[in-house]
Amino acid sequence: MLAGAPIGQPGDASPRLRAALESADVIAAEDTRRLRRLAADLGARIGGRVVSYYDANEEARAAELVDALREGATVLVITDAGMPGVSDPGYRLTTLAIEAGATVTALPGPSAVTTALAVSGLPSDRFCFEGFPPRKPGERARRFVALADEPRTMVFFEAPHRLAACLAAMAEAFGADRPAAVCRELTKTYEEVRRGPLGELARWAQDGVKGEITIVVGGHIPSRGEPDLAALVAEVARRTAEGAGRKEAVAAVAKEAGIPKRVLYDAVHRG
Numbered sequence: 001m002l003a004g005a006p007i008g009q010p011g012d013a014s015p016r017l018r019a020a021l022e023s024a025d026v027i028a029a030e031d032t033r034r035l036r037r038l039a040a041d042l043g044a045r046i047g048g049r050v051v052s053y054y055d056a057n058e059e060a061r062a063a064e065l066v067d068a069l070r071e072g073a074t075v076l077v078i079t080d081a082g083m084p085g086v087s088d089p090g091y092r093l094t095t096l097a098i099e100a101g102a103t104v105t106a107l108p109g110p111s112a113v114t115t116a117l118a119v120s121g122l123p124s125d126r127f128c129f130e131g132f133p134p135r136k137p138g139e140r141a142r143r144f145v146a147l148a149d150e151p152r153t154m155v156f157f158e159a160p161h162r163l164a165a166c167l168a169a170m171a172e173a174f175g176a177d178r179p180a181a182v183c184r185e186l187t188k189t190y191e192e193v194r195r196g197p198l199g200e201l202a203r204w205a206q207d208g209v210k211g212e213i214t215i216v217v218g219g220h221i222p223s224r225g226e227p228d229l230a231a232l233v234a235e236v237a238r239r240t241a242e243g244a245g246r247k248e249a250v251a252a253v254a255k256e257a258g259i260p261k262r263v264l265y266d267a268v269h270r271g
Contacts, residue, residue, distance in 0.1 A: 001020060001074065001075065001076045001104075001106070001107060002077050002083065002085065002090060002105070002106040002107070003020060003076055003077065003078040003084070003106070003109065004082060004108055004110060004111065005038065005078050005079060005110075006081065006109065006110050007111070007112050007186055007187055007212075008081070008110075008185065008186060008187030008188035009188070010042060012109070012110045013038070013042055014107065014109060017107050017109065018042045018043070018044045019044075020076050020107055021038075021044040021046055021076070022044050022045055022046065022047055023048075023074065024076035025048045025049065025068070025073035025075065026048050026049050026050075026065065026068050026074070026075045026076070027048055027049070027050045027075075027076045027077075027078065028051050028052075028053035028061065028075060028077045028093070029050060029051070029052060029078050029079075030054045030089055031054070031080050032050055036050075048074075048076075053065070053089055055089060058089045058093070062092045062093040065097075066093070066096045066100050066102070069097055069100060069102040070100060070102070077089075077090055081110075081212075082109070082111050082113075083106070086111070086113065086129070087131045087157055112157070112186055113155050115183075115186050115187070115214075116181070116183040116214035116216050117155055119186075120153075120180075120181035120183070120193070120195065120216035121181065121195055122179060122181065122216055122217075123218065123219065124153065126152040126153065126219075127152050127154070128153075128154055129154075129155045130147070130155065131156065132156070132158060132159075133158065135162065137169070140165075140169050141169050141172070141173065144170055144173035144174065144262075145173050145262050145263055145266040147173070147174075148174055148220060148260075149220045150220055151219040151220055152219045153216060154216070154217045154219065155214065155215070155216050156215040157213065158213045158214075158215055159213070160184075160208075160209050160210050160213055163182070163205045163209050164205040164206045164208075164209075166215070167180075167182070167198060167202035167205050170198050170217060171197075171199045171201075172260050173260055173262050174198060174217060174220070175198070175260060176197055176198055176202075177198070178198045178217060178218055179195075179196070179198075180195070180198050180215065180216060181195045181196075181216045182201055182205070182213065182214075182215055183214040183216065184209060184210075184211045184213055185211040185212055198217070227257045227258070227259060229267045230267075232253055232264055232267070233267050233268050235249075236249045236253050236264070236268050237268075239252070246268070250264050250265045250268060
């Protein structure tokens with residue numbers, strides 16, 4: 001049983017979660033101390049065995065938990081916040097449990113993904129969740145370039161100490177004017193939602209931001225005057241054939257066309 005945990009306010013927990021905490025034979029928790037704190041807040045008395053279940057021991061613990069399922073035990077999986085398996089431990093166990101023929105169900109609960117999407121003010125009819133961006137600058141830039149033409153609203157998680165660099169990379173790949181929202185400490189005492197163009201948000205984040213972060217970015221909306229990438233790639237090729245360095249040619253052509261140079265560089269690299 002996968003249990004959605006509150007992302008900030010214990011009062012958001014459902015009565016079903018409280019009952020499951022009391023009745024489960026085994027509770028696999030990302031942080032056992034947070035689990036016991038949540039149970040105390042809910043007035044729930046844990047009766048089953050509590051084990052840790054986090055990134056470092058997920059593989060070994062998953063096999064143990066599947067054995068418990070085979071023996072008929074009710075296993076409850078709960079992470080620090082949100083739904084197990086969504087950028088948190090849970091996917092591997094779910095897969096193994098299904099393969100073992102066990103019944104897998106979920107107790108719906110709060111989600112930072114949909115909460116941030118709802119308060120962002122950006123289109124929510126179609127969206128995609130992209131999790132945490134790569135930590136390394138080069139990999140992160142390539143990921144964002146690959147998403148530059150994504151038409152759906154995008155939702156990301158990010159660590160506070162990487163937020164400024166992440167938003168700057170987004171502004172470079174998606175355009176500084178792309179609408180976005182940074183949601184901080186959702187449902188908690190110091191909840192804050194900053195909405196605006198990516199360039200503006202990147203400048204704001206330079207002063208430092210604390211707390212749990214969810215970023216929502218508007219999808220790409222093609223304009224009538226959108227440049228022809230194939231033609232721009234051909235122009236870069238023409239200039240390099242005449243002796244210009246590729247890096248300089250890409251920068252010059254991208255500036256003239258009014259597009260992020262990383263977008264053009266990626267198109268040149270693919271071509």
